Amino acid sequence: MANIAVSHVDHPNLPVTSGTGTLIAVFFSAWLALVFFLGARGAFVAQRGAPPLALLLGLLGPLTLFLLAYFTIRPVREFILSADLRLIVGMQAWRWAGLGFLTLYTYRILPGIFAWPAGLGDMAVGITAIPVLASLLRKPGFAGGKRFVVWNLLGILDLTVAVSIGALVPILAPNLYGAVTTAPMSQLPLVLIPVFLVPTFLMLHLTALFQSRRLAS
Numbered sequence: 766m767a768n769i770a771v772s773h774v775d776h777p778n779l780p781v782t783s784g785t786g787t788l789i790a791v792f793f794s795a796w797l798a799l800v801f802f803l804g805a806r807g808a809f810v811a812q813r814g815a816p817p818l819a820l821l822l823g824l825l826g827p828l829t830l831f832l833l834a835y836f837t838i839r840p841v842r843e844f845i846l847s848a849d850l851r852l853i854v855g856m857q858a859w860r861w862a863g864l865g866f867l868t869l870y871t872y873r874i875l876p877g878i879f880a881w882p883a884g885l886g887d888m889a890v891g892i893t894a895i896p897v898l899a900s901l902l903r904k905p906g907f908a909g910g911k912r913f914v915v916w917n918l919l920g921i922l923d924l925t926v927a928v929s930i931g932a933l934v935p936i937l938a939p940n941l942y943g944a945v946t947t948a949p950m951s952q953l954p955l956v957l958i959p960v961f962l963v964p965t966f967l968m969l970h971l972t973a974l975f976q977s978r979r980l981a982s
Contacts, residue, residue, distance in 0.1 A: 785840045793965075796827055800961050804953040809960065811951060816936050820951055823960030824928065831968050835975070845972050846979060850908050851901050853969050857920065858894040860966065863887025874949055876942045879930050886923030908973070909980035917970045917977070924963050931959070 800823065803809060809819045834841040866884030869875040897916050900907040907913055931947050949955050 785844045789841070789844065792830075797957075797961055800957060801953070804956045804960075807952070809951040809956050810948070811935070813935070813939065813946070813948075817932055817951060820956070820959050821928075821932060823956075824964050828964045828967055831964075831971070835971075846976055848972055848976070850973060850976055851898060853973055854894055854898045854901060856969055857966065858891050858898070860887040860894070860920075861891030863891065869949075873945050875947060876945045878934065878941065879927070879947050882930060883923075883927035886926060890920045890923055906980070908977050910977075914974065914977055917973045921967060921970050924967055928959065928963065 803823075809817070809823060811817045811819065835845055836842070863884040863886065866875060866880040866887070870877050870880035870884070893916060897907075897913065900913075931950060934941055935947075950959055
């Protein structure tokens with residue numbers, strides 16, 4: 766079984782149905798275009814002190830579709846389970862760009878209570894993606910181990926914490942932000958982060974966990 770697991774990661778199978786990959790690419794393209802369209806119309810902007818329901822819907826909607834497709838559509842599930850983990854982990858390295866949150870805080874565009882945990886958490890995941898990728902390259906069976914699972918769970922936790930701060934503070938403590946709020950996160954171009962990039966990174970983490978569970982079993 767271990768040899769099978771190592772072989773699967775070292776030489777990922779191509780998706781059984783090539784049309785599935787095309788369908789997924791169309792989904793992401795349409796989703797991105799929809800975010801630009803709605804963002805330009807201010808559809809994600811919420812009133813001060815009101816819960817950011819549109820942002821949450823924009824985040825949870827695609828993520829829900831991803832999970833439903835994985836558990837109900839076999840070609841999609843096979844496509845996800847055959848994805849190259851090295852590429853998936855490598856894409857998480859882009860989260861080093863969380864440094865941008867700290868830059869926006871410096872220029873008083875975002876509040877520190879949001880920018881610091883979101884920025885430092887993303888940077889930590891982006892930096893650690895490099896040794897995780899190196900471990901996969903050196904030992905493909907690493908994907909079935911506990912450290913790989915923990916790293917992905919921490920990556921999900923980081924995104925969850927950032928989203929929770931942005932969603933709960935306006936409800937529980939609307940005056941906590943002060944003059945600087947997270948309102949820019951509901952407008953272009955920053956709105957792309959919560960309603961496109963965050964769910965995309967969550968999907969990548971879930972894909973890694975699905976494959977890890979399969980390999981471990």
